[in-house]
Amino acid sequence: MGNFTRNLKSAVIAFLVPLPSILFYISFLNHESNSSSPLWNWCYNHPLLLANVLFFLNVNVLFWVISQILSSHWMIDLYWTVIPVMLVNYYASHPLGDYNLWRSRVAILLIWVWSLRLTHNYFRREKWQWGAREDWRFTDMSSQYGKHWWWISFFAVYVSQQVFIIGLSLPLYVIHTVDEPLNIWDFVAIIVCVSGIAIAFFADTQLHEFVTRNEKLKDLGKPVVANLDRGLWQYSRHPNYFGEQLWWWGLVVFAWNLGQGWTFVGSLVNSMCLAYVTKLVEDRMLKRAYRAEAYRLYQKTTSVCIPWFKSSAIAEKDKDT
Incomplete structure (x- = not known):
């Protein structure tokens, strides 16, 4: 029963944690067309910067705070398979997007297939449990840095992931800003x-x-x-x-x-x-x-x-x- 409760708790946390970014973006889409708000105008004119701001606040800061409470950085490993899917759909739905529809659909389909494969492999490897353990490299770094790991982890685990995931997903941004035939x-x-x-x-x-x-x-x-x-x-x-x-x-x-x-x-x-x-x-x-x-x-x-x-x-x- 203990394992089931822990598994359910981790699953609920994983599903709830991206909601701040999702709700904020939905609010932006609902207000963008008839708003003179400086905030919404900035969100409209800077889609790539907005993606980075949301990543920093929702992943780097919120994930890090939760990891301190749970004493584990397991969630970032799982979200490696999810964030690129969120990014490609964000770029495709942003009002400033300008792209070839078929190229966009192909990119979205490929990202979903990639994500499903990697997510399946993650849960298969973890014996279908949520949050059972963190990446062994983080555990090794925790031992290496000792009492300083709590703040070093913010940069080593989360800020570094923003560089990698946003950087790797740059082609998805380009696909949705250039309208050229296939x-x-x-x-x-x-x-x-x-x-x-x-x-x-x-x-x-x-x-x-x-x-x-x-x-x-x-x-x-x-x-x-x-x-x-x-x-x-x-x-x-x-x-x-x-x-x-x-x-x-x-x-x-x-x-x-x-x-x-x-x-x-x-x-x-x-x-x-x-x-x-x-x-x-x-x-x-x-x-x-x-x-x-x-x-x-x-x-x-x-x-x-x-x-x-x-x-x-x-x-x-x-x-x-």
């Missing part, structure tokens, strides 16, 4: 985005099945499998990361096609950050004694991110020595 590059962008979603889905599914099998083996008192090197993981050590990056760079193709190639900066920063996260993940793997040796061989024979054929010569050399 062309071949839009279809290239669609193919890249869909490929990214599909690769990430299959990679995460294979990882989930691997972890589930190992949990069953552990419960039975049998040796677990040291490393996942089958399926997509045979060609890349992080195919799920590769698929996710492919998705975001696919959105960049949309913006580049509309003459706004500068929006690549969001995906570039995210890719650089993910390279660092990849190192943290691999260092964590090597600290586990039961898998360290197998993982070192895996590192030598398998591409770190972009799927490629195994380096069999190195593998054979290691086996011989």
Whole structure:
């Protein structure tokens, strides 16, 4: 009963927390057409700035306050899958929007598919619980910064997420501010985005099945499998990361096609950050004694991110020595 109550409480909080931004934006839409209010005029003329202000107040400040009360930063991980959906619908519905309707519909559909995949993976990984735990990186940083973590977390967990999410979503803003007919590059962008979603889905599914099998083996008192090197993981050590990056760079193709190639900066920063996260993940793997040796061989024979054929010569050399 305790787990059910906690799960329900977390779900209610997660559903209620974006309401301030949603209600404010609905109020703006209702008053925009017949209002001379300086506030509504500013909201009308600065859609991108308004998105940042709402993000800062509703996510950075409110999420951070709630995290201090709950002693957990679990909610930002879940909302990674939701905020881009909110942003694309915000850009599409803003009165200043000027765009090709079909490109907009395609972008919205793709974002929803991406979000549903990632949300499903989140809950599957968390055993269908709300707020059961925070990202392990936040837990590690909490130990590292100790008594200062309460205020450092505001910048490390929330302000940084604004940079990433708003930056990654810049192509969605461009799509809804440039009205140009569809062309071949839009279809290239669609193919890249869909490929990214599909690769990430299959990679995460294979990882989930691997972890589930190992949990069953552990419960039975049998040796677990040291490393996942089958399926997509045979060609890349992080195919799920590769698929996710492919998705975001696919959105960049949309913006580049509309003459706004500068929006690549969001995906570039995210890719650089993910390279660092990849190192943290691999260092964590090597600290586990039961898998360290197998993982070192895996590192030598398998591409770190972009799927490629195994380096069999190195593998054979290691086996011989």
